[in-house]
Amino acid sequence: MKKMMIGDRIVKSFGEGRERRHVLDGVSMEINEGEFVAVMGPSGSGKSTLMFALSGTDSVDSGKVVVDGKDLSTMGENELSDLRRTTMGFVFQQPTMLSNLNILDNIILPAMRDNRNNVTKISEKARLLMQRVGIADLEKRDITQVSGGQLQRAGICRALINSPKMIFGDEPTGALNSQSAQEMMDILSEINADGTAVMLVTHDAKVAARTERIMFMRDGTIVSELKLPKLEGMDMDQRIEEVTEKMREIGI
């Protein structure tokens, strides 16, 4: 299977002198193309830091990150931006929309950077995406005029507008109630079924249970991993049971 992303002995530390602390202490991991993975771990274990390192948003002290066959350490700031824009999509815990733009404009923003002349096509695609996540009638709304769950869905549309090969989600369901969280996961599963790799950071066993593989982090390293069969192959309650069991086992 082709590798979407490879992290090899990534080290990242913060602080100076005696304050200096390894937040990522030699993390090695891989994500296959089209794979659906989750990262779990206690607060402060380095999950977000790992995600920023893997997406090239933040530099690493040592180790290697390869995305889609490209070694990030050989790329400049602008190339990293280009890679992020064309290959990756991001969904964050808090909606990160620009307040000047309405929902539709926020969604098409990353595509407009390069393909302004195809604005009709892009808007068309955005509308399809919005329809798919169930916010078709909100395109003209201001970002303050919709609910948190709706905004999060708009965030997914934005992440998908450039048809990325991989989506990162840092607790994308963290601010949602369980009903909305499940709807969100339905959408992500669908996207994944279309062939886009997804990496989620989450605290929620119910969310993690819907992925194929879960990495558990503690103090800057991956301490354990849990593989789950394809969604259709296992009952949901059973999956959740398995995840909780594992979490209890390693003490999260």
Add this chain to the structure above:
Amino acid sequence: MYYRIIRNDMLKSKVITLATMIFVSAAAMLVSLAAILVVHLSGALDMLMTQAKTPHFMQMHSGEVNMARLTSFAEQNHHVDDFQVAEFVNIDGSKIILGDRSLANSVQDNGFSIQSEKFDYLLDLDGNIIHASDGELYVPVSYMRDHTAKVGDKAFVSGREFTVAGFLRDSQMNSALASSKRFLLSAHDYAEIKNLGSTEYLIEFRLKDMSALGAFESAYASAGLEANGPTITYPLLTMLNALSDGIMIAVILLVSVLIVIIALLCIRFTLLARIEGDYREIGVMKAIGLRVSDMKRIYLAKYAAIAAAGSAVGYALSLVSKGMLLENIRLYMGDSGRTSLASLFGLAGILLIFLAIMAYVNGVLRRFRSLSAAEAIRSGTSHEQGAGAKQFRLSGNRWFSTNVFLGVQDVLARKKLYATMLVVLVISSFIMIVPQNLYSTISSKSFVQYMGIGTYDMRMDVQQTGPIPTNTSEIENRMRSDSDISRYAVLTTKAFKVKKENGSEENIKIELGDHSAFPIYYSKGRAPAAENEIALSALNAEELGKQVGERMTLTAEGAEKALTVSGIYSDITNGGKTAKAVFTDHTADTMWAVICAELSDPSLIDQKVSEYKNRFAFAKVSDIEEFVAQTFGSTISSVKKASVASALVALVITLLITLLFMKLLIAKDKYSIAVLKALGFTNSDIRAQYISRSVVVLIAGLILGTLLANTLGELLARTVISSFGASTFTFAIHPLSAYLLIPLMMIGSVLIATIIGLTGAGQIKISESMKG
């Protein structure tokens, strides 16, 4: 507790705090300086005019003086306290040599006199009345100022040798604006040179009560006494003496007002940005029951600290630098002896600035109250979306690149925020364009029309150094046969009396001749064409209360002459009070004549000037540009200096404010920048967006500034210029500098400031701004 919050706040925004403080200190320094200067100027002037016993009323006169008649007038008029006739002899500048320099090129009329008997004393630099011994020459202090002479120099007046014994202050003619200067020598020496020049008389009065001045003036005018020359009064002298320093004070005040505005804008901007940035926090504080007044107090205390520090620095600077600006006053008028009073006034001025700032901060902080806690917590930002932003959709954007679109759209969405920068840019472009336009206007060739001078090439002034009619016709004869002269006109000036509405009479100098040959610009009506027509200068029309089409009565040697006002024009020559007519007159004496000529080949001008100079020694020959330069050159060059200086100030302000603005904006927009970066926008994309923002604001600022300059600015400039006597004019805009050079310089400084200000944006880390 407060102290800690304030200190942390200031440390967080060091650059902005420092800049605000600098603006406050600059404003405080200037206001304090202006106050100090006003006190010293009024004190020193008062002292000088008291010590010198400046006359309350003075009539200058050339020609015969009937002493008996004057004395009896003075005795019979019960307003008169004291009376004297002083005389001085005007000597051509080329015959006066101070040290090794002659005064040939001096634009001043240089006169020699002895010390007055009763009042109008010439004082030394310590304020004492000078008594010159034989062989001693006391020189007007302005020649010390420009380093023409120093004590101990040898001086020659028409070949006679003197020693420069010292410098004198003349409460009448000190000012550079007074066209005459008086030198002082001993009675014996005076008698010796008396016949070497033309004598002029100063008929001077001191009144018992200054408030009777108006009554006395008309009494003198209607008594038919000596009046061949200008009339000068005490208030006019005070104004003349105070004018040049007064203008400086006015300019300082004007600049300080601008800087205060900019300081206030800085504060407003910082505060609004902070309030918006802390919107959520403030909402939370409100929600948990903290009182608004407590929060207000924190910010008030912060600005009190900044304003107090700035004021203190400004005051110290003003005390240090006042010496430099007081130099002129000290030299020309002496010490005022009011140092402590001046310092007190300076302090009062600074207190005013301080209070204004605090009042302003208080006003801005009123926003706290209107802030809804619930809304603040829910949205996290205060939304002030403009109506324009809504119709402006990225999905409907066909014209701009996405980066430009985002920049423009942000400006439209947050109009209030950008309004601050807009105001600064409007002010900056205004203070760049107006002086520049003023300069190009008064230095343009066509401006001489507004000055009451026709557009001819060469000008010959024939003065009372000989028989004017004979001398004039001699020149005319020569010109008629000179093939290089394509056209000429003779204009002779004669004095007449004009009847005012109230029955009193006033002197009026009328220039007679063909006024259609070299037409000037008439702000109303046209040149006089018929025998019964007259055109008045703006100042004369105002004083006589005449409009175009109205009639006026002239008396010439007893006979009355009815004239109709055909036009009104601007004039800066001869004090701005002139008139033009075409009738022929043989009754009154000619005061002077001007012969204007146009050359068939203008490039011959230098050659022609020297040819006529040699041939007609009695006349003053000048090419028109030289003439304009001499009458108006110092004004033109000081306006030029002022326009360069204000352009520099404006550019520095633009640069500083844009820089500050960008820094604040980036601090405020940290989150959106991080979002954009996470979405894959590069640093240069973000730079393009911010440059578009400042360029949009700049273009708006330039357009508004130019419009304002051409309306309000023109009005202002007209007010300034009309004080010289020219009433109506429109800006002669130099399109290259007004519409290209100035915008380019502004764009340059805004771009530089934006790019420097944006360096912070590149360092924004996505990971730090967006914690999952």
